[in-house]
Amino acid sequence: MSLWRGGEKGRYETYKVPLRENQTVLDVVTFVQRHLDPTLSYRFACRVGMCGSCAMTVNGRPRWTCRTHVSRVATRGQLEIGPLENLPVIKDLTTDMRPFFEKWQQAKGAFVPSQTRGDEIERIRPDSPARIAADAAIECINCAICYAACDTVRWNSDYLGPAALNRAWTLVNDVRDGATSERLQAVAASGGCHACHSHQSCQELCPQQLNPTASIAGLKRRTMWAYLKGEI
Amino acid sequence: MNVRLYVWQRLTAAVIAPLVLVHVVVIFYATRKGLSAADILARTRGSLTWASFYGVFVVAAAIHATIGVRNVLTEWSPLRDRGAGLLASGFGVLLFLLGARAVVAVVLP
C-alpha cells in the first residue's frame, strides 16, 4: 500500500502489510503506525462508524476507513491512502477540518431555541412532513466525506458544501427552531445552496446514505419562495 | 450564485425555452418552403410581432448568459464575485448589442 507522507507538498510512500481476512482500511493504517513507522499521523476514535473522524482518500475516493473493508476497495492487492481532498493537509493522513466546521457555523447549523425551559414540551408528530424531511437528513456524523467528494467545493472556496447545507435543511424543518429566516438568508447568499450543481457525488459517497443533494434542492425551493415573498 | 441570480436565471430560462422552440420551427418552415432572404424580410420588416418576439429573446438570452458566464468564471477562474460579475456583465452587454443589431436589421422597414 502507499500512504501520503508529509504536508501539502508530501509524497506517497510504499509499505508492505499482511493481508488478513476481515481487515478494514483503518486496520492496515494502524498496522503501519504500530509496526513500521510510529511517526505516521492519522485520526480515528470510535472505530464503529459513529464519530466521523477516520475519513481518508482510499484509491481515489473519500471513505470512512473504519467501516471500509480492504477486500472491497483494494485493486490487485494495492491500496493508495491519502488525506481528504478539499481540506488543508496538516501531516500525513490528517487534514485541518476547521474550514469544514466554520461553514457549518456560517450556514447557521446550530439549533436556536424558540422556547424556554418553563414552557410545555412541544409535541412533534413523527409523521408530519417537516419531521419526516428532517429525520431523513439528521444522521450526519460530520465526517466531511461529502465535502471532499464535491467538485463545487473544489472550484469555489466560498461554497458552504453539502454537509453544512444538509444540516441547515434539518433545522429549517425543525418547528422548534426559532431562526428560520436568518438561516434561509445565510444559505441563500453567494456560496450557499444555489451554487450546488446537483452532481450527487455527496450522496453517492455519504457513508450514512444521506442525500445532501435532495436537502440542498429543498433549500433552493424554500429560499426561492421566501425571496419571492420578500421574507429574506 | 445567490438566490436573486438564481431566480433571474430560472426565469429567463423559462422565457427562452418556448422561444427557442418557435425559432427552430420557423427555421424549419422557412427552409422547407424554400423562402428566399427577400421573402423572409418581407414578412419581418415592420412586424411588431417579430420585433417583440426576437426583442424579448435577445434580452432574456443576454441576462441568462451573463449569469451563466459569471458562474463559470467564479468557479473556473481566479476571479471572485465582483470581478467575475463585471466581466460577465461586459459580455452580456456585447451579446445584447449584437442581438439587438440583428433584430433591428430584420424588422426595421
Ligand code: SF4
Ligand atoms: S450535489 Fe451539490 S453538494 Fe453534492 S457533490 Fe454535487 S455540487 Fe456538491
Ligand code: SF4
Ligand atoms: S452528510 Fe454524510 S458524508 Fe457528509 S459529513 Fe454527513 S455523514 Fe459525512
Ligand code: FES
Ligand atoms: S473511527 Fe469513528 S467513524 Fe471511523
